[in-house]
Amino acid sequence: MKNSGLLKLLILLIKPIDIFQVVGLRSIRWFLYRKYYGCPNLYVDSGVEISSAHRNKNAYFKGTGKINLGKNVYIDYSGGVEIGHAVAVSSGAKIFTHNHDINGKFKDWQKNGITYSEVVIEDYVWIGSNALIMPSVTKLGEGCIIGSGAIVTKDTEPYGIYVGNPAKKIATRKIEELDE
Numbered sequence: 165m166k167n168s169g170l171l172k173l174l175i176l177l178i179k180p181i182d183i184f185q186v187v188g189l190r191s192i193r194w195f196l197y198r199k200y201y202g203c204p205n206l207y208v209d210s211g212v213e214i215s216s217a218h219r220n221k222n223a224y225f226k227g228t229g230k231i232n233l234g235k236n237v238y239i240d241y242s243g244g245v246e247i248g249h250a251v252a253v254s255s256g257a258k259i260f261t262h263n264h265d266i267n268g269k270f271k272d273w274q275k276n277g278i279t280y281s282e283v284v285i286e287d288y289v290w291i292g293s294n295a296l297i298m299p300s301v302t303k304l305g306e307g308c309i310i311g312s313g314a315i316v317t318k319d320t321e322p323y324g325i326y327v328g329n330p331a332k333k334i335a336t337r338k339i340e341e342l343d344e
Contacts, residue, residue: 193208205229210235212235213239215241216240216241216242217240217260218242218278223280224245224246225239229247229248229251230250231247231253232251234253234257235255237253237255237257238258239258239259242278244282246284248289249287251285254291254294255293256293256294257291257292257293257294258295258296260297263300265278281299282302283301283302288306290308291310292311293313294312294313295315295316296314296315296316298317303319304316305323308320308321308324308325308337310326310331311328313329317330321333321336324337325337
């Protein structure tokens with residue numbers, strides 16, 4: 165994309181400005197994020213950061229459906245992030261796809277290598293406010309709910325409800341899909 169540098173600059177400029185909450189103006193933010201990330205149904209609130217925290221040739225961000233990102237959401241796509249349809253990520257939630265090798269050969273962990281992990285967030289997932297999705301997670305199963313403040317360290321089952329630190333499954337959603 166030849167204008168990607170300009171789009172990224174515009175995103176950085178408008179990211180912290182709350183004036184883009186006004187109905188007519190927030191569509192400008194949506195337009196910029198959609199164009200830059202190639203996600204036609206991406207809805208982004210103020211303060212959202214989608215970035216590759218570390219250089220990685222395999223880094224990518226892919227959204228395949230309607231995605232709502234709340235205020236101050238942080239998504240690190242260093243290892244790759246794929247988000248499905250009808251996904252909501254509430255304010256302050258963070259998704260990480262990299263980690264530093266703390267058991268490497270150096271005492272100073274910053275000198276050790278970085279490991280990357282890809283995460284797939286399937287359709288109909290709802291991530292609550294201030295939840296953390298750690299780099300050990302490779303899949304959030306379809307329809308699962310991550311409670312506010314939960315710290316997810318393992319993959320989740322479809323339609324599971326997860327809360328706590330570390331997040332544990334407390335229930336399974338009971339879904340009755342109605343034909344339209």
